[in-house]
Amino acid sequence: xxxxxxxxxxxxxxxxxxxxxxxxxxxxxxxxxxxxxxxxxxxxxxxxxxxxxxxxxxxxxxxxxxxxxxxxxxxxxxxxxxxxxxxxxxxxxxxxxxxxxxxxxxxxxxxxxxxxxxxxxxxxxxxxxxxxxxxxxxxxxxxxxxxxxxxxxxxxxxxxxxxxxxxxxxxxxxxxxxxxxxxxxxxxxxxxxxxxxxxxxxxxxxxxxxxxxxxxxxxxxxxxxxxxxxxxxxxxxxxxxxxxxxxxxxxxxxxxxxxxxxxxxxxxxxxxxxxxxxxxxxxxxxxxxxxxxxxxxxxxxxxxxxxxxxx
Amino acid sequence: xxxxxxxxxxxxxxxxxxxxxxxxxxxxxxxxxxxxxxxxxxxxxxxxxxxxxxxxxxxxxxxxxxxxxxxxxxxxxxxxxxxxxxxxxxxxxxxxxxxxxxxxxxxxxxxxxxxxxxxxxxxxxxxxxxxxxxxxxxxxxxxxxxxxxxxxxxxxxxxxxxxxxxxxxxxxxxx
Numbered sequence: 001x002x003x004x005x006x007x008x009x010x011x012x013x014x015x016x017x018x019x020x021x022x023x024x025x026x027x028x029x030x031x032x033x034x035x036x037x038x039x040x041x042x043x044x045x046x047x048x049x050x051x052x053x054x055x056x057x058x059x060x061x062x063x064x065x066x067x068x069x070x071x072x073x074x075x076x077x078x079x080x081x082x083x084x085x086x087x088x089x090x091x092x093x094x095x096x097x098x099x100x101x102x103x104x105x106x107x108x109x110x111x112x113x114x115x116x117x118x119x120x121x122x123x124x125x126x127x128x129x130x131x132x133x134x135x136x137x138x139x140x141x142x143x144x145x146x147x148x149x150x151x152x153x154x155x156x157x158x159x160x161x162x163x164x165x166x167x168x169x170x171x172x173x174x175x176x177x178x179x180x181x182x183x184x185x186x187x188x189x190x191x192x193x194x195x196x197x198x199x200x201x202x203x204x205x206x207x208x209x210x211x212x213x214x215x216x217x218x219x220x221x222x223x224x225x226x227x228x229x230x231x232x233x234x235x236x237x238x239x240x241x242x243x244x245x246x247x248x249x250x251x252x253x254x255x256x257x258x259x260x261x262x263x264x265x266x267x268x269x270x271x272x273x274x275x276x277x278x279x280x281x282x283x284x285x286x287x288x289x290x291x292x293x294x295x296x297x298x299x300x301x302x303x304x305x306x307x308x309x310x311x
Numbered sequence: 312x313x314x315x316x317x318x319x320x321x322x323x324x325x326x327x328x329x330x331x332x333x334x335x336x337x338x339x340x341x342x343x344x345x346x347x348x349x350x351x352x353x354x355x356x357x358x359x360x361x362x363x364x365x366x367x368x369x370x371x372x373x374x375x376x377x378x379x380x381x382x383x384x385x386x387x388x389x390x391x392x393x394x395x396x397x398x399x400x401x402x403x404x405x406x407x408x409x410x411x412x413x414x415x416x417x418x419x420x421x422x423x424x425x426x427x428x429x430x431x432x433x434x435x436x437x438x439x440x441x442x443x444x445x446x447x448x449x450x451x452x453x454x455x456x457x458x459x460x461x462x463x464x465x466x467x468x469x470x471x472x473x474x475x476x477x478x479x480x481x482x483x484x485x486x
Contacts, residue, residue, distance in 0.1 A: 004389045004391055005389075005391075006389045028392075029392050031394055032375065032377075032378075032392045032393060032394045032395075035394045035395055035396070036378075036395075039428060039429065040429075040430075041428050041429075043428070044378040044379070044428075045378070045379060045424070046378040046379075046383055304378075304392075307384070308383070308384065308386075308390060309386075
């Protein structure tokens with residue numbers, strides 16, 4: 001009988017310090033919840049009576065709704081907090097907001113914020129479990145977990161896979177978390193994009209770097225396209241959208257030169273026609289919608305696991 | 312201390328199969344669902360036997376009750392969550408839950424909660440390879456392979472070839 005691995009993390013702040021075993025444990029747990037999501041009644045009583053607050057200071061379609069649905073399927077109660085409709089507009093601080101919600105009795109906070117380190121700050125300030133749903137340019141751990149879960153479900157394992165992450169790496173918390181998750185699971189990661197969008201000191205990360213997508217695409221088993229985040233770019237990192245798309249867009253033509261069974265993933269939302277052509281996004285190699293479906297199972301696993309570690 | 316060897320385990324499962332067949336009409340629509348880990352293998356053996364004796368295939372599935380346990384938030388417990396596998400219709404059928412050891416009755420309660428998520432069975436029956444008494448819930452087995460008198464500080468350790476390489480039942484002192 002296998003050794004019983006005990007989950008001890010009360011929070012999910014990022015994947016940088018995760019062991020391979022911990023990541024695989026989350027993915028194995030997500031398998032169980034994938035089965036629940038196939039049932040007619042997609043509900044289990046595991047988190048009955050627990051209160052989960054979705055605290056989103058940035059807009060979100062996938063992550064927020066995914067956490068809501070995941071919490072509901074675990075029979076938890078969900079409180080939706082949106083910055084725009086809250087007392088933040090009256091000048092209330094983040095910590096005061098969190099402490100006030102905690103005084104109402106909450107168990108888990110799922111937080112997305114534009115400042116890096118927000119989730120960590122909260123974890124030191126209140127008693128609830130904290131799940132990082134994206135903090136500035138730092139990490140977006142549940143996105144990376146669902147990305148590797150999707151790849152694993154399709155291929156069995158990430159060991160030895162060549163994975164390319166393409167786009168605005170410097171400003172991507174998804175890229176950062178994926179670098180950690182994918183390399184810890186044995187994949188070889190190549191960051192691809194214009195030099196203006198590569199993080200400084202990228203050589204310190206356990207990855208390869210390429211500024212030429214055409215040079216590397218035929219070697220890739222998985223290609224992870226990132227959105228160009230116009231809302232975040234203060235500078236002009238490339239001359240025009242058209243030029244970016246010409247050099248780094250995932251087009252039909254580039255797909256012809258890629259491996260036949262290359263997997264295409266994207267965290268969403270997509271700029272169709274910019275970083276990815278519609279025919280590719282909707283094509284047979286794309287697992288983009290599976291990512292979203294798998295996101296529910298992975299977030300159920302994360303919510304469940306952090307709640308088991310809380311005392 | 313060894314209490315059942317390989318032949319005795321086979322005999323106990325055969326006994327349960329006969330009890331089941333004697334209690335139903337020959338055409339009763341039955342399906343087997345094994346509980347947690349070892350109940351799965353006992354369930355598979357039982358389903359195979361029933362299938363041979365009744366001359367028709369018997370649906371067999373399994374339930375992982377981790378998400379339905381009443382001690383799910385006990386910080387001392389190390390939970391190993393597995394997957395429930397019930398691919399057949401449970402509506403209007405007699406579902407036979409199978410466990411290796413029936414003790415407090417809590418596992419059976421959890422298993423029933425899981426099965427009824429899949430539909431409305433006509434009936435749920437419980438088959439236990441070993442009944443060691445000391446129930447904490449008002450649950451009794453309908454079919455029993457073997458009764459054991461066991462002290463509260465003792466554990467009934469079931470080993471099965473499918474997962475442990477050998478068939479035996481031992482009573483050991485708990486830590």
